[in-house]
Amino acid sequence: MYTNLVCFDDISQQNSNTIVVLIIYCVSGTFLTLLNKITVTLFPYANLLLIIQNTFAVVMLIFCSRYFRSTFGALPALNRTVLQLWMPLVFLFVLMLISSLSALIYVSVPTVIVMRNLTSLFVAFLEYMFLNHKTNRLSIFILLGMLGGAGLFAKHDFTFNVQGYIWLGVNIISTSVYQIYIKKVIHLAYFENIGSIGMSYYNNLLSLPVLGLIVCITGELGRLMVNFDLQHSQMILSISVILISSLLGFSLSISAFALNKLISATSMMVANNVNKFSVIVLSEILVKSTLDSIASIGAISVLFLGWLYSQTTTSTSKICFAILTITLIISAALIETKYIKTLRFDHDDYYKNFQPIMYNQTISYRYPMKAITSMKQRQGYDIYRAYLPRSSKAHRLTPQIEVRSVQDYPLPQNCRIRNASIWKTCDAHECQPYTGLINWDYPQKTIFGENTTEFINRILEIAWGTNPPSIDLYLRGGCHGIMEMKYLFESIELFWPRFLGSVIVVLDVGDEPILKYFLPQQPTHHYLVTFEHTPCLPGRVFNQYSYLNIDRHSSAEYIVTIDSDCAFHAPVTPDLIFRQEKIILPSSRSYQPDVWRRSLEAMMGAGMYDGHYMVTQPVTFARSTFSSFREWFYETKGICYEDHVAQLSTVHYQEFCWMCQVGSYLERGRAKKSDYDQYWYQHFDNESLEPMIRFAIHVPYEPFLSSAIQCREVICYEKSVNEIIRQGLCRAFGPSIFPVCMNNINFNYVNNVTFSYGQFEIQAANRSARIDALNQYLKRLARITMISLDD
Incomplete structure (x- = not known):
């Protein structure tokens, strides 16, 4: 016992x-x-x-x-x-x-x-x-x-x-x-x-x-x-x-x-x-x-077959399991093939296999159009959901031009130097705008006769799914940038999703008469135009300061900032803005390493410079980051941001970079975890990171003619914008959608600016990695294009 x-x-x-x-x-x-x-x-x-x-x-x-x-x-x-x-x-x-x-x-x-x-x-x-x-x-x-x-x-x-x-x-x-x-x-x-x-x-x-x-x-x-x-x-x-x-x-x-x-x-x-x-x-x-x-x-x-493989000698009954499992895989493969039979494409020249199935009515006979749209959006979400952040604030606005009256924003209450001369109003004198006709030279209709803007918007509706995040596109402009904005707004109408939020345009007080010169006559987006009094700050510094307060004008979750002298060249899908549910925030420590350092450290303190964040256009931020940055500045410096600007030496005015300040705050300033975790930090010097796809160009610094140092003349500017839009459309959709793309169009210009900036190689990733990243973007775009065509 x-x-x-x-x-x-x-x-x-x-x-x-x-x-x-x-x-x-x-x-x-x-x-x-x-x-x-x-x-x-x-x-x-x-x-x-x-x-x-x-x-x-x-x-x-x-x-x-x-x-x-x-x-x-x-x-x-x-x-x-x-x-x-x-x-x-x-x-x-x-x-x-x-x-x-x-x-x-x-x-x-x-x-x-x-x-x-x-x-x-x-x-x-x-x-x-x-x-x-x-x-x-x-x-x-x-x-x-x-x-x-x-x-x-x-x-x-x-x-x-x-x-x-x-x-x-x-x-x-x-x-x-x-x-x-x-x-x-x-x-x-x-x-x-x-x-x-x-x-x-x-x-x-x-x-x-x-x-x-x-x-x-x-x-x-x-x-x-x-x-x-x-x-x-x-x-x-x-x-x-x-x-x-x-x-x-x-x-x-x-x-x-x-x-x-x-x-x-x-x-x-x-x-x-x-x-x-x-x-x-x-x-x-x-x-x-x-x-x-x-x-x-x-x-x-x-996983099941891996376990079964180790058990093949233990019992003959495992044969039945093996047969059933293999049958299940074959069935799943058949279902999958039937489900996405239209999504096949060749890796090297994917768009040649696009089939014009616009007139295939098999789905339309069985489901109402609203149900079809919802199904397509779910398919698009499946393709891009690994990129999209979770959101509950999507809001669709009616296409129109909304003009707000002048709004005064007094200095924050915690500022002490309230009577500084730089904060007095110095509104610009009435400007004599330069404007002219633009000769557009890109395919404005598809092979089916559909307007290019409508065609691309259908694709983007599918890509962003049924519940996209709220995103505003923001730019600060002025009278002297009328022609630049006309080119930019044409590219916005083409490539920017019209359902994410507003296109916010902030102008100087006194610029009210110029609206008729550059805004679209028949807008497909919601344009929100507002005006700011101009303080007695030098133009560049005030422009940068204005961007640091863009949360005054936007209520969206995210704000994509862009300069008026830019132009989009690719359909803006979620993978261009987000990665793993986070905002892609690019920076470089090797590109122009010391251009912005002195001014930034004069504002934020020695050792705070983290790198160059103005290395592409556009750049995206969470709206909450701007208020957090201002709070952090006051808590760490003991004075408000505006007081520090008032005391700043004029030698730093030409090197003022708002993006660099916000980026350095996030990466060096011990930012709040909730702020820091919203971003995917795309350090261009890190060759192991997947390259970032640029989807717009900074026209004056990235001309079509490489011999041009800067591109501000009308002929050069217009040629560059037309060429980048045409190459962008042909690269994305090919001759099956735009027959003009068969006419000896190459993609050298658009491919180069996709990974470089101002003719400088800014990403450390090698050529093979860049080609792969671009192909992956285009393949995802091809899949949603085929979904959109399957009516």
């Missing part, structure tokens, strides 16, 4: 240990992948991150081996023979780690989890080629089913990115070769008693010099030292996340080692699959929802 009780107690204790270890394993495995996704976003130095994590693992292994030897045992010794045999594994191990982290930069967590399962396919192939290992027919069918499921997933992957998938391919291949090589090495006499702890020790320790060499070659350490700011909230957060991820990585290794001793191989496989499902579910909830129904079918099929 006593013996039975003792045995029962031992079994209960073992079960308790197993449960504890299993929980540690699942929690570590689940949150490590999610945390690594967050870490590579906060700390874009993959090799340095791996050095920190691997060093942490080595230190912890040495510590545990010394003080918990009964559990961990002694660490294996190193000698020349061991190094020679083990170093190929180390190189593969490093390649596995780098490719995994690099893939996470570009694609979602579910994508990484699903695609890694294809390792089984490559391992089976390599075992057949090099180890003469035969695979039974059922296993082959299951592996092919996994490949089909992965293909289905990839086709509906909202985060699809060529670079990301290339890194995943590298990861799959390196992992497969690692598994094959280790099977051969582990049976050698040198490694008979090495165990999982010893392998982890060898891999982590020997990887450090390899990673150190890569860091030196890539220059990551130098870039980190330039950007390092321990006082910045993001750097502190990065350090915290790295330490937690290092701890989770170590606990995952140890718990996996312990769990292999406590449970069977089958149970371990079940735990792994539960882990993968948990990671995907939590990623969808906590990080970003990126799966639609068909992608979910593909993901579940791959």
